[in-house]
Amino acid sequence: xxxxxxxxxxxxxxxxxxxxxxxxxxxxxxxxxxxxxxxxxxxxxxxxxxxxxxxxxxxxxxxxxxxxxxxxxxxxxxxxxxxxxxxxxxxxxxxxxxxxxxxxxxxxxxxxxxxxxxxxxxxxxxxxxxxxxxxxxxxxxxxxxxxxxxxxxxxxxxxxxxxxxxxxxxxxxxxxxxxxxxxxxxxxxxxxxxxxxxxxxxxxxxxxxxxxxxxxxxxxxxxxxxxxxxxxxxxxxxxxxxxxxxxxxxxxxxxxxxxxxxxxxxxxxxxxxxxxxxxxxxxxxxxxxxxxxxxxxxxxxxxxxxxxxxxxxxxxxxxxxxxxxxxxxxxxxxxxxxxxxxxxxxxxxxxxxxxxxxxxxxxxxxxxxxxxxxxxxxxxx
Ligand SMILES: Cc1ncc(COP(=O)(O)O)c(C=O)c1O
Numbered sequence: 375x376x377x378x379x380x381x382x383x384x385x386x387x388x389x390x391x392x393x394x395x396x397x398x399x400x401x402x403x404x405x406x407x408x409x410x411x412x413x414x415x416x417x418x419x420x421x422x423x424x425x426x427x428x429x430x431x432x433x434x435x436x437x438x439x440x441x442x443x444x445x446x447x448x449x450x451x452x453x454x455x456x457x458x459x460x461x462x463x464x465x466x467x468x469x470x471x472x473x474x475x476x477x478x479x480x481x482x483x484x485x486x487x488x489x490x491x492x493x494x495x496x497x498x499x500x501x502x503x504x505x506x507x508x509x510x511x512x513x514x515x516x517x518x519x520x521x522x523x524x525x526x527x528x529x530x531x532x533x534x535x536x537x538x539x540x541x542x543x544x545x546x547x548x549x550x551x552x553x554x555x556x557x558x559x560x561x562x563x564x565x566x567x568x569x570x571x572x573x574x575x576x577x578x579x580x581x582x583x584x585x586x587x588x589x590x591x592x593x594x595x596x597x598x599x600x601x602x603x604x605x606x607x608x609x610x611x612x613x614x615x616x617x618x619x620x621x622x623x624x625x626x627x628x629x630x631x632x633x634x635x636x637x638x639x640x641x642x643x644x645x646x647x648x649x650x651x652x653x654x655x656x657x658x659x660x661x662x663x664x665x666x667x668x669x670x671x672x673x674x675x676x677x678x679x680x681x682x683x684x685x686x687x688x689x690x691x692x693x694x695x696x697x698x699x700x701x702x703x704x705x706x707x708x709x710x711x712x713x714x715x716x717x718x719x720x721x722x723x724x725x726x727x728x729x730x731x732x733x734x735x736x737x738x739x740x741x742x743x744x745x746x747x748x749x750x751x752x753x754x755x
Contacts, residue, residue: 377712379633379751380632380633380635380664381630381631381632381633381664381665381669381750382631382632382750382751382752382753383418383419383628383629383630383631383746383750383751383752383753384628384629384631384719384753384754384755385418385419385422385423385426385627385628385629385752385753385754385755386625386626386627386628386629386755387426387754387755388625389603389625389626389627390423390426390427390430390601390602390603390627391426391430391431392603392623392625393600393601393602393603393624393625393627394407394409394427394430394431394432394601395430395431396600396622396623396624397431397581397584397595397597397600397601397622398431399622400584400585400588400591400622401584401591401595405591405592405593405594405595406433406434406575406593406594406595407431407432407433407434407594407595407597408432408433408434408435408436408456408577408594408595408596408597409423409424409427409428409432409434409435409436409597409601410436410458410580410596410597410598410601411423411424411427411435411436411437411442411446412436412437412438412439412442412458412459412598413438413744414744414746414748415602416598416599416602416740416743416744417628417670417742417743417744417745417746417748418602418627418628418743418752419748419752420437420442420445420446421445421446421449421451422752422754423601423627424446424449424451425449425451426754427601428451428453432453433453433454433594434453434454434455434456434594435451435453435454435455435456436455436456436458436596436598437455437456437457437458437459438457438458438459439457439459439461440457440461440465440466440468440469440472440474441465442457443455443457443469443472443474444468444469444472444474447472447473447474454475455473455474455475456474456475456476456477456501456535457469457474457475457476457477458477458596459477460511461476461483463482463483463486466483466486466487466490467490467494470487470490470491470494470496470498471494471496475498475499475500475501475534475535476498476499476500476501477500477501477502477503477511477537478500478501478502478503478521478525479502479503479504479511479512479513479521480513481521481524484500484521484524484525484528484531485524487500487531488528488530488531491528491530491531492529492530495530496530497530497531497532498530498531498532499532499534499535500525500531500532500533500534500535501534501535501536501537501575501577502518502521502522502525502533502535502536502537502573503536503537503538503539504518504536504537504538504558504559504562505538505558506538506539506555506556506558506559506562506578507541507551507554507555507558508538508539508540508541508555509541510539511539512538512539515561515562515565518562518565518566519565519566519569519571522566522569522571522573523569523571526571533571533573534573534574534575535573535574535575535576535577535594536562536563536566536573536575536576536577537576537577537578537596538555538558538559538562538578539578539580540552540555540578540580540582540583540590541555543580543582543583543586543606543610544580544582544606544607544609544610545607545609546609547609547612547613547616549586549587549613552583552587555578556578556587556589556590559578563576574593575592575593575594576592576593576594577592577593577594577595577596578590578592579591579592579594579595579596580595580596580597580598580599580606581597581598581599581600581601581606581610582606582607582610582613583595584597584600585600585606585610585614585619585621585622586610586613586614586617586619598740599739599740600622600624601627602626602627602628602743603624603625603626603627603628604624604626604728604729604739604740604743605624605729605739607738608729626719626720626727626728628718628719628728628743628746629716629718629719629720630716630717630718630719630746630750631714631715631716631717631719632663632664632665632714632715632717633664633712633713633714633715634661634662634663634683634709634710634711634712634713634715635662635663635664635698635711635712636661636662636711637659637660637661637662637703637709637710637711638659638660638662639657639658639659639660640654640657640658640660641654641657642654642655642656642657642658643655644658645692646660646691646692646700647676647691647692647693647695647699647700648692648693648695649692649693650692651676651677651692651693652677652691652692654691654702656704657704658691658702658704659702659703659704659709660691660700660701660702660703661683661688661700661701661702661703661709661713661715662698662699662700663681663698663699663700663701663715663717664697664698665697665698665699665717666694666695666696666697666698666699667694667695667696668696668697668747669697669746669747669750670745670746670747671694671699671717672694672731672734672735672737672742672745673693673694674734674735674736675690675694675699675731675734675735676690676692676693676694676699677690677691677692677693678690678734679731679734680701680726681701681715681716681717681726682715682716682721682722682724682726683701683703683706683709683713683714683715683716683721684706684708684709684713685721685722685723685724686705686706686724687724688701688702688703688706688715689701689702701715718731718742718743727739728742728743
């Protein structure tokens, strides 16, 4: 590892490829696999991840914002990119120029896209998003056909897809609401069919849906968390077992590492860090880790978490500050300045998972990884 880095993220290419192959084995060769690389690829590094994904099994890339899509194009990625978030009307022209695909759910966007495409003499590929019960983006039943016809009446807009998103598939082992949403989606498909409108790509499956419900695979699945080797939730894993499915084996892709910036011995009774929230009860060997909440290490982990160094667990002492936290290495002999520390990931026989950190912080694994500061160097191994 480059010795001038004080913290970095290592990405395991073989783990990412392995995870992609697991999803490919679930969905077969005929369907498209969209790698969701929004939110800086769930904190993993968007460009690094996108390059690996399309060199592997991924057919499409998914982003939230058109700026993310433009960044992919600027990096030379020419694969199909679907923007799943809202593109401001003023951003549509640039997005069309960059051949991004759009999820659409309002007339204004469609009308503006039509004008832009006429002007540029270009086509744009649109995916209708239908409301099935998440009440986020999406159009209602009653406006579906009018919008679909509006798109079809344009000489330069192509109605390429129809999509929806599940609200309650990860958080529960009771999937009645997911089934209700699937039924709503199917009703939308029937409406289109009855109106004689063909849409080649139907998609509503996220990682959990891809794992649990083959019926949701349709023509494309949009895989996020699973791609990174993380389970959507414990409930998803349990649901697999309840359905007597053999759970796919996922391998975490991300390792977050740092180096010790100072070592010192403090007397028994010393207070550690801001707010004096921890007081040592013995002469203690403390090590300073130059990572803080600015980097995405949750402040909620103050006095709670441990990290790995020399293959052993070292507990956090005191508060996580903006750029630092302290660990107790009294019982870990031989720790020296710039000793490697694993904040998230594997060291020797031990592993610190995003789920463990999420449990400590009272959140979900998605948030732990997605909030890792994009400025930290990502290194593909
Ligand atoms: C529209 C859409 N599709 C797919 C995904 C991927 O979901 P997951 O990370 O659970 O696979 C997301 C993530 O939030 C999403 O917003």
